[in-house]
Amino acid sequence: MISILLVDDHPMLRQGVAQLIELEEELSVVGQAGDGLEAIKLAELLDPDMILLDLNMEGMGGLETLAVMRSKGITSSILVFTVSDDHDDVIGSLRAGADGYLLKDSEPEELLAAIKRAGQGQQVFSPQLAQIMAQALRKPASQKVDLLAQLTPRELEILRLLGNGRANKEIGRQLIIAESTVKVHVKNLLKKLSLRSRLEAGLWAVENNILSEE
Amino acid sequence: MISILLVDDHPMLRQGVAQLIELEEELSVVGQAGDGLEAIKLAELLDPDMILLDLNMEGMGGLETLAVMRSKGITSSILVFTVSDDHDDVIGSLRAGADGYLLKDSEPEELLAAIKRAGQGQQVFSPQLAQIMAQALRKPASQKVDLLAQLTPRELEILRLLGNGRANKEIGRQLIIAESTVKVHVKNLLKKLSLRSRLEAGLWAVENNILSEE
DNA sequence: TTGAATCTACTACTTAAGTGGTAGTTTCTG
């Protein structure tokens, strides 16, 4: 008997999955959580064999939840179950300690089969993810993270403003520094990111969601 | 008894919702579809009282599906049931003839209540959408469309290239026109869109998905 | 305390962008 904790902020989907799982004799849902904090609490309390975790949650995101769980020593098998086939989500999940990654548009049979396989200690992945993972193996680290890490806090701040379309003078006013100083930061940031203009920088910022990260 | 057609490309979620609905005596799921074409076929065949329609579908999108249904004379009450609270999706759905708009993170009870109310001919909306709708009433038409329509084909083409981060000289090379001509187009396009720089223009292009359209 | 990193600011340029005006060529429409 495999005990399962469901974590997803859509009550509807939790219900569908739970009912699906309960149809199987060797599987049982022992708890449900609608957000990250609740999930962590229940995981510690129930110590389930498996945790089905959605990534797109309000408040604490799924990736963070996953990382916290592992840091707290939770050893349950954790399967990420989400709609996102985004590269960073897939790779991030694996690095954070996920044992599998399933897409929500899988067929119900696939989900059940995956859970059973994971219950035997195997890693399971939706077949659609094969190419994403293969690609990631070629360049071991996400270049985005590496590049971002090279930026100083000030440069990052200015990069965000570029992503909002700001001119040097405006940035200077906003940060209360001279326009000449802004130019220095822009120049350095362009070099670090191998970009050729503030236009490219602004677009880069948007594409890499620098803006929403606070 | 209200007959319902479920349209969603996630079999899992369809199952959850279907089971939820079947718990109610006066509601019954008479069909399920995983994409737009199938949905239209079933809608014509079954003529259900109500259609629960997801917007984010592969192939033909939900909005398009909705529009086609209405153009085919399908009079079923159509409730959009989706994760997106995007302004354009909400407004677009209403214009296309939706009778309601529910967010997927609603509680199960809310969904059932909404279906019943809609079954009595009322329009139903998730409370979270109130502000979006209020805002839309102030500016009746989506400004994006209007603004875009003012651009000449050449300007639109150059706007796309700005969205790719290109410099004037590069654009000139690519389109085989002089840089001075590119400047003219950029100038005119900035004025038409009320923007102040190519940076703002590039970001605008991305935000309004000018890039992917063709 | 010394060195490294960061933030600040300036000068002095060079290059790119943006503005305003003029004007020739198509192309399409009334």
Add this chain to the structure above:
DNA sequence: CAGAAACTACCACTTAAGTAGTAGATTCAA
């Protein structure tokens, strides 16, 4: 055919952006 709209191109500027180098002030870790 006349007029409008689009596309092209250039000149002459002004302003913004980007580059290079120097340098003082903090801060933080070895």
